[in-house]
Amino acid sequence: MSTQTILKVHPADNVLVALTNLPKDTKVSYEGQDYIIQENVKAKHKFATTDLQPGDSITMYGVLVGKAQQPIKKGGLISTTNVKHAANDFTIGKRHTEWVQPDIARFKGRTFNGYHRADGSVGTANYWVVVPMVFCENRNLDVLQQALVTDLGYGRNRTYQRQSQQLVQLYKSGKSIEQILSADLEADYQNNANQRLFPNVDGIKFLTHDGGCGGTRQDAQALCGLLAGYITHPNVAGATVLSLGCQNAQVSMLEEEIKKRSPEFSKPMYILEQQKVGTESAFLSEAIKQTFAGLILANQQHRQPAPLSKLCIGLECGGSDGFSGISANPAIGYTSDLLVAMGGSVILSEFPELCGVEQNLSDRCVDTATAERFSHLMHTYNDRAKAVGSGFDMNPSPGNIRDGLITDAIKSAGAAKKGGTSPVTDVLDYPEKVTKPGLNLLCTPGNDVESTSAEVAAGANIVLFTTGLGTPTGNPVTPVVKIATNTALFERMRDIIDINTGTIVEGAETIKQAGERILDYVIDVASGETQVAAVRHVQDDFIPWKRGVSL
Known part of the structure; x- marks a missing residue:
């Protein structure tokens, strides 16, 4: 297992990610360079690799994710105090649809029931x-x-009626508030x-x-x-x-x-x-x-074998953290590429969380008309948000910021990893349906449930949902596979999490290995052999999106 404590995500980046808590004055090294940590840097947060002045660009995942607002020393923490959101605009450029397909030999001939x-x-x-x-x-x-x-x-479902009955009995027997609060209560599982x-x-x-x-x-x-x-x-x-x-x-x-x-x-x-x-x-x-x-x-319907090309996977993230773009998101991005290579369909949504990576996605669109539609939907959505005093830059939640996603562009650059590297075959507006195999972009909010509800309406018969902070989100008709970005979350909330990719951060597993492991799990879920946590808990979240501003 790797003992690495810091990581540079892309060679062009001028920030490093802390994989563990780094106290002030800690000396760390990466690829021959030494850094003295200027202030406490919590795991998942970033520090500067060089001295920065106000107006200097902050680059992560190889793209612009912010601008320095104050002087930041080499080894200094990147925070909401000294950095503000910034992202490059994008144009309709040349098509770059060539991609290196993953090796699908291990899945050749596989089916699901x-x-x-x-x-x-x-x-x-x-x-x-x-x-x-x-x-x-x-x-x-x-x-x-x-x-x-x-x-x-x-x-x-798990029911808690027995607990209320036990509390009534404790109260009637004269127990104090302190005794009631410390009592061990039992829950029913129906x-x-x-x-x-x-x-x-x-x-x-x-x-x-x-x-x-x-x-x-x-x-x-x-x-x-x-x-x-x-x-x-x-x-x-x-x-x-x-x-x-x-x-x-x-x-x-x-x-x-x-x-x-x-x-x-x-x-x-x-x-x-x-x-x-x-x-x-x-x-x-x-x-x-x-x-x-x-x-x-x-009830007259029965399961029968089907090729993996009949899978349509929704790609979703919620309660994201600073490890999302390093572990779980690129892992399901590899799963996405595997499925696309076998003729299946995947859906990448949450348009406010694609801010800053539009150029890459636009260039990957199979033709100019598709790229133009993506551009139109992104600009129209952002303009509507700005018209009511908001904007994509206001997307990160307090939980996101607390765990290292301090600008929307940082969050977006990591979120887009869910879509892998394959060409974009189609761009859909809400609430359209997927009609083409390959990677589909679907215009939805970043709101977990609104977006997941839309991906399912578009045809997703499995949803892969990554989370760094923990969320119980599910769907009424489609299994939502919950994937932890870090092992601590997986161990803490195992009743609602299905898969752990903290193994990637720890160096115990590669992105490729995790992506293949996730696809194996998907096949079991699709065949009805494995039941995900959200289904066990009857987590039937469903929220239609009114085309107002929801980030």
Whole structure:
């Protein structure tokens, strides 16, 4: 195992990354150069390799990531106090689509067992979805969930009712507040998987949201596109759609969006309009009966072998840290390249987190029209943010900054590593669907759940989600594989993390080895042989993006 304490990510960089805490006055060496640490530098943070003056460029990952605001000594900490965000603009230049494909010999002939759909797609799971056209129907979804989920054997979650009962007993017995706070409490784990009435159906998912009416017509159209993405998704067997009747997001709009994505759509879909049916009891009774009938049909589906080219992987990061761009992100970037080389599809989203690396991505677009669309979407999005007093430079969260991502460009340069090195075959606007194999860029916010929700609507049947700080994010219909950037996080939050890539930082594993290990794990998840933490915990996060400003 390597004992290296610092790292230069790119030869052109003028900062070094601390892999461990470096106290003030520590002497460190890298490639023959000695550095005296000028102040305490925590692991994941950076220090200057040379004296810097106000206005000097800060370079990391080989790109401009900031400008010095104060004099910074060689060995001095790079912080929000002395550095501000800066990034180079980009132009539509020459195409640079040549790339060195990874060796895929180890995966030649590999398959996964999935659900084959009539449109040629293959699901990694088999869900039934219940979709409201407007927030007014959310309460009815709650009633359906209570009526169907537990009795059909889908009540799978950790519950804490026993703990509240224990606290009541402690209080009644006269225990003090201190005794109550120090008590060891037990949690129940409810698991009815073996009691499923429909063993081939992974679950019934309820896509509640706060849209459908009261916003702009464009919001309603985008919502219908997103919902259509879920209904036509390969991991979905069919849908129950509940409409009030008078909302902006009309059923006809949803049907139009479904046809765009699946012209020969043939899945079972039951549509009920409350204002036509009449009484609540009649409406809900009909919804329960039709959903039950749909589950009978969905249960007739079985897993069958499929080539890895049928995988579409969403690439996501959240709760990122200073190791994200060094370990987990480049690791799934290698996984991405492996899949692309085998004819599969990958999705890189979160456009505010591509700020500063646009030139590289633009140059990798397969043709000028694709590069121009990327440029248009990036500039339009950033301009909208600036118009309300924000901008991409305001993207990093307090947690990001605390753990070393002090500018958006630093965060972006590391985040873009998720996309590997392959050419960009297509650029999609929200909430469009992937139609081409290869690397697809999808315009979404950096918000974890909004972006993941959109990647799934675009067709991702697996999502690889890297995190340095820890986040439970999941999705109703697609397994979200949580990947830790550092071993400390993996050990601390093992109940919500699936894979550790802190091994890369520690020198125990290369990026290539980690990328291949991740793909092996993906194949097991796609085949239903391994269940990710977010699925075990029923972490069904779903947030549509209103096309306002969300970073």
